[in-house]
Amino acid sequence: MFRSYIARLKSIVGDKKAMEIINNALVVVSAGTNDFILNFYTIPTRRLEYPFISAYQEFILKRLDNFLRELYSLGFKETKRGCCGTGLLEAGFMCNAFSPSCGNRSEYLFFDSIHPSEATYNYVGDLLEEDIRNWIAA
The missing domain is CATH 1.10.287 (Helix Hairpins)
Known part of the structure; x- marks a missing residue:
């Protein structure tokens, strides 16, 4: 790719x-949804730590909920749906020039139902840049 x-x-x-x-x-x-489910079945220690898939799902959902709450405090107002179309189903090629998009893209965590928005990537990039600068300066 x-x-x-x-x-x-x-x-x-x-x-x-x-x-x-x-x-x-x-x-x-x-990493996306398929990565989470595959990790449960392909990493043997996951099944020891979480003997049932429901316990593993609860673990993932709790971490995701904490992550989304933190992002909301950083200015992302919409963390559950994408900016493109309905924000629930559209992804990739289904988000195009003919798809409606949100008014304030900087408040959206996701561009479509799967992919992070430009604002999200900018935030992640800024964090990484700061960490790298601190690491180099140390």
Whole structure:
């Protein structure tokens, strides 16, 4: 997937500019719903710690709830639905120029029903930049 992105980027901006963009990029990997369920079944220690899937679900939901409450305190007013369309079902290609979008995108945690918004990525980027600067200065 990343290789196809590089090829597409090179075709748009050229080899030199593409490499400049990639070398200065921050890459964020976002774990989704399938990652949570797969971790329960593929990591043996998870089943020892949480013998039933319902206990593991409760653990995940509690952590997610705490995370969303913290984000709300940072200015994200809508943390349960995306900015695109209804915010519940649309994702990827279903969010396009013909889809309605929210008025104030900076208050939305998600752009569509799965992917974080630009405001979310900016917040994460700022946190990482601060941590990296502190680490380098130490």
